[in-house]
Amino acid sequence: MSVKKTPQLNISNISKSYGRKNILDNISFSVSAGECVGIVGMNGSGKTTLFNIICGELSSFTGDVTILSDKEQSLQKNKKLLKTAIGYIPQENPLIEDLSAYDNLRLWYCDSPLNLKEELSTGVLKTLGIDEFLKVKVKHLSGGMKKRLSIGIALAAKPAFLVLDEPSAALDLVAKDIIRNYLKEFKKNNGGILIATHDEDELSLCDRLLVLKNNTLFEISPNIRGSELIKNIV
Amino acid sequence: MKFKLLLLLELKNTLKKIPHIILGVVALIAVIGAITFCGTKYLYNLDMDITINLALVTEDDSKLMTTITNMVTEADSIKEYVNFIPCTRDELPSLLDNGGVYAGIILQEDAAKDIMSGKNTPIEIVFPKNSGFEAAIISEMASAVASMLSTAQAGVYTSIDFYNAHYKYNAKDEMIERLNLTYIVTVLFRGNTFNDHVISATGNISLILYYVIAAIAMFLLFYSINSATIYSRYGMHLSNKLINNNVGILGQMFIKYLTILTSYGFLLIILLPILFYFFEMRIAFSLILPIILAALCISALTLLIYEVFSNNVTCILFIFLFSVFVSFISGCFIPSLMLPDTITNISCFFPIKHIMSILTNIVLGNNSIQPYILTALFIPVYFLLSVVIKYLKIKRTVE
Numbered sequence: 309m310s311v312k313k314t315p316q317l318n319i320s321n322i323s324k325s326y327g328r329k330n331i332l333d334n335i336s337f338s339v340s341a342g343e344c345v346g347i348v349g350m351n352g353s354g355k356t357t358l359f360n361i362i363c364g365e366l367s368s369f370t371g372d373v374t375i376l377s378d379k380e381q382s383l384q385k386n387k388k389l390l391k392t393a394i395g396y397i398p399q400e401n402p403l404i405e406d407l408s409a410y411d412n413l414r415l416w417y418c419d420s421p422l423n424l425k426e427e428l429s430t431g432v433l434k435t436l437g438i439d440e441f442l443k444v445k446v447k448h449l450s451g452g453m454k455k456r457l458s459i460g461i462a463l464a465a466k467p468a469f470l471v472l473d474e475p476s477a478a479l480d481l482v483a484k485d486i487i488r489n490y491l492k493e494f495k496k497n498n499g500g501i502l503i504a505t506h507d508e509d510e511l512s513l514c515d516r517l518l519v520l521k522n523n524t525l526f527e528i529s530p531n532i533r534g535s536e537l538i539k540n541i542v
Numbered sequence: 543m544k545f546k547l548l549l550l551l552e553l554k555n556t557l558k559k560i561p562h563i564i565l566g567v568v569a570l571i572a573v574i575g576a577i578t579f580c581g582t583k584y585l586y587n588l589d590m591d592i593t594i595n596l597a598l599v600t601e602d603d604s605k606l607m608t609t610i611t612n613m614v615t616e617a618d619s620i621k622e623y624v625n626f627i628p629c630t631r632d633e634l635p636s637l638l639d640n641g642g643v644y645a646g647i648i649l650q651e652d653a654a655k656d657i658m659s660g661k662n663t664p665i666e667i668v669f670p671k672n673s674g675f676e677a678a679i680i681s682e683m684a685s686a687v688a689s690m691l692s693t694a695q696a697g698v699y700t701s702i703d704f705y706n707a708h709y710k711y712n713a714k715d716e717m718i719e720r721l722n723l724t725y726i727v728t729v730l731f732r733g734n735t736f737n738d739h740v741i742s743a744t745g746n747i748s749l750i751l752y753y754v755i756a757a758i759a760m761f762l763l764f765y766s767i768n769s770a771t772i773y774s775r776y777g778m779h780l781s782n783k784l785i786n787n788n789v790g791i792l793g794q795m796f797i798k799y800l801t802i803l804t805s806y807g808f809l810l811i812i813l814l815p816i817l818f819y820f821f822e823m824r825i826a827f828s829l830i831l832p833i834i835l836a837a838l839c840i841s842a843l844t845l846l847i848y849e850v851f852s853n854n855v856t857c858i859l860f861i862f863l864f865s866v867f868v869s870f871i872s873g874c875f876i877p878s879l880m881l882p883d884t885i886t887n888i889s890c891f892f893p894i895k896h897i898m899s900i901l902t903n904i905v906l907g908n909n910s911i912q913p914y915i916l917t918a919l920f921i922p923v924y925f926l927l928s929v930v931i932k933y934l935k936i937k938r939t940v941e
Contacts, residue, residue, distance in 0.1 A: 364786060
């Protein structure tokens with residue numbers, strides 16, 4: 309089951325609380341194909357919780373996450389669709405540290421519609437520069453390499469949307485550049501991107517910018533930067 | 543498909559670590575060997591380098607008393623542990639006070655003659671203030687000897703009465719002499735004072751084989767430390783990603799369990815020559831299956847420990863302390879027979895105790911299914927606990 313045509317990721321009325329503490333309150337927005345939506349907010353504002361909900365890692369919440377393609381389907385009820393619709397790159401890289409980069413790729417590309425060897429020689433994995441450190445164990449890779457590998461793995465199911473939680477945190481300029489260039493390409497190829505970031509270069513990719521503040525979400529101009537952006541966040 | 547591939551990749555990764563594993567086994571052999579060797583030495587090769595000093599005040603210089611005292615002081619079995627220091631009654635208090643002797647025996651003038659005549663002049667035994675266990679032992683021995691001498695006296699008087707009643711006056715002296723000799727010899731024979739019970743702390747199994755079995759059990763337990771080289775935990779996102787790809791928590795834990803078990807395979811290969819060296823062929827072969835069962839059980843325990851703690855250094859420290867504790871209460875260092883009942887009762891909740899039972903039963907040729915069942919029961923318990931802990935950890939991290 310794959311996502312066809314120009315799908316739309318809809319997040320409707322998401323609410324989440326930990327005990328009495330409300331984290332997300334009736335959050336709704338959508339991400340269209342070929343669109344990059346940025347989410348900014350203070351640390352602890354609930355960005356990661358929201359992303360975990362969208363990507364099916366958190367199940368106890370109210371609201372719904374759907375994909376609108378030929379018809380609207382809930383991702384909560386269709387894990388198979390979730391797997392092919394969204395590629396999630398969390399802050400903590402979902403990699404097996406003791407295996408080589410190649411073995412990690414093998415694991416996720418074994419039932420992928422993409423051919424691993426082709427991707428490594430001419431495809432997306434080549435673009436991300438993963439072919440340079442295939443034999444190295446993940447635990448010996450740098451932060452940037454791990455992040456690139458995580459993106460490569462997230463793309464194994466050929467997802468329509470990429471959800472990235474602060475992908476450039478603690479990365480060097482080269483790694484940031486490689487990732488940003490790839491995201492541009494993904495977007496150009498009609499992929500939808502939802503990104504939580506504070507990096508100005510990555511914010512420049514965003515067509516829409518949402519601020520998560522006081523448990524709610526509101527939209528601001530994607531061109532706001534610097535002190536004005538900080539004012540909106542705080 | 544992903545489960546199979548993940549399992550193959552993890553096993554391949556474990557196999558790549560053979561040099562680390564072998565190095566770990568060698569280090570473990572050195573450590574366990576040293577512990578077992580020291581334990582055996584400490585417990586059973588203690589040379590009794592203790593001699594008890596006793597002061598002997600002999601005021602009776604009769605021939606009979608000289609003979610008796612010479613027999614006592616020159617007997618090899620007594621000389622080995624007791625050093626008699628001759629002294630006078632005046633010298634005795636100072637010897638007792640400065641700790642030079644544990645006790646003083648005073649043989650008063652005409653003591654031997656009085657014993658024979660029934661006058662019963664007491665033989666004094668003087669102990670210092672704050673006397674220790676040696677004094678208690680000597681006191682007990684003196685009571686036993688006194689009791690026998692009383693019996694001897696009763697015998698002598700009865701015989702005298704009998705001879706007098708039948709007017710056998712000429713034979714009386716010879717009878718007394720022969721009785722005295724008989725009774726003195728009887729009193730001086732320690733077997734008549736103490737009952738000997740041969741008790742072995744290791745039961746019917748020889749000391750060496752007992753400690754070889756204990757070492758095997760400890761090898762299996764301590765070997766979990768080595769798993770730190772192969773064990774890596776799946777993070778929350780990776781676990782969730784695997785769950786979304788049909789490799790559930792149960793599957794993930796099973797893969798981890800198999801990787802630990804694979805490393806135990808190497809240990810078994812290294813243990814085999816040891817088994818064949820110490821045990822006869824038939825017994826060595828019989829021990830293989832129980833050791834595999836033990837490896838299955840301790841692998842599950844290792845999985846549980848590595849899932850409870852989130853970093854391997856903590857695991858190593860915990861496993862070391864835990865293994866020392868469990869080995870101790872299970873009788874690996876000191877045989878269970880010598881431990882208090884409470885401790886041996888606690889040890890039943892850990893598999894090592896039952897593994898030891900299985901191995902000793904095989905060596906002794908006993909058939910008991912109970913320790914097998916108990917050891918096997920630990921496997922699902924530990925494994926399922928690991929699964930539950932993993933589940934709770936993921937849930938807690940996500941929430």
